[in-house]
């Protein structure tokens with residue numbers, strides 16, 4: 001595995017004419033990231049993984065400070081997976097120009113996480129923009145776990161770059177909790193609550209699949225989740241998975257949840 005600490009150097013030394021798969025991450029790698037990497041390895045000639053905790057997508061300083069960091073362990077995982085290239089860029093190089101820190105969102109995209117985390121996706125799109133100006137992969141691999149992020153990046157890339165977006169299914173632990181680097185900040189007891197919440201969502205999804213008029217149950221489920229000790233629902237919504245509108249039917253809906261488990265913000269979708 002070749003490690004690059006500079007995106008300019010990577011740009012000069014890697015031949016992007018080869019079929020290259022790009023897996024951007026913020027590190028603290030888990031099986032969710034690993035499934036993206038494996039998809040890239042199956043579908044591309046070479047795989048490039050980046051680890052960059054992007055400051056411009058954090059709307060709270062404390063969240064950025066507490067974000068889990070495990071670079072040594074991550075490098076061991078990536079070496080074992082025989083990843084070809086690892087990029088660990090620094091913030092100064094990515095954001096030489098202050099104007100590059102945000103990409104504006106359309107008004108109609110200000111729903112769910114973009115409403116509750118102002119500036120978050122603006123920062124996510126900014127880093128993707130900076131990466132893709134220098135890196136010319138054939139595919140970029142993204143997870144459905146962050147479904148709204150996937151939706152916005154796909155739209156942004158289709159408009160601005162010639163890169164194919166490859167969406168990977170959400171990987172869950174055996175208790176149905178969607179894997180997330182932030183789960184490292186929770187103890188066993190907290191994770192049990194997240195497991196119960198995931199089961200409630202799955203159950204709601206099955207009910208909606210049988211009969212979409214069960215959608216009124218969403219308020220009841222939201223209350224039920226909120227009543228769990230130290231859990232606070234930020235939003236629980238049903239939307240059309242193709243365009244994220246509220247115009248959905250039993251064949252195209254998705255349930256979206258954001259909640260706090262103690263002080264840790266988690267998202268999930270089913």
Ligand code: AMP
Nearest residue numbers: 025026027032142143145146170171179
């Ligand atoms: P992150 O390191 O959290 O920024 O995530 C990097 C990539 O991994 C994003 O495309 C995420 O959607 C994806 N990802 C994170 N967790 C999972 C998961 N549990 N299953 C599948 N993909 C995931």
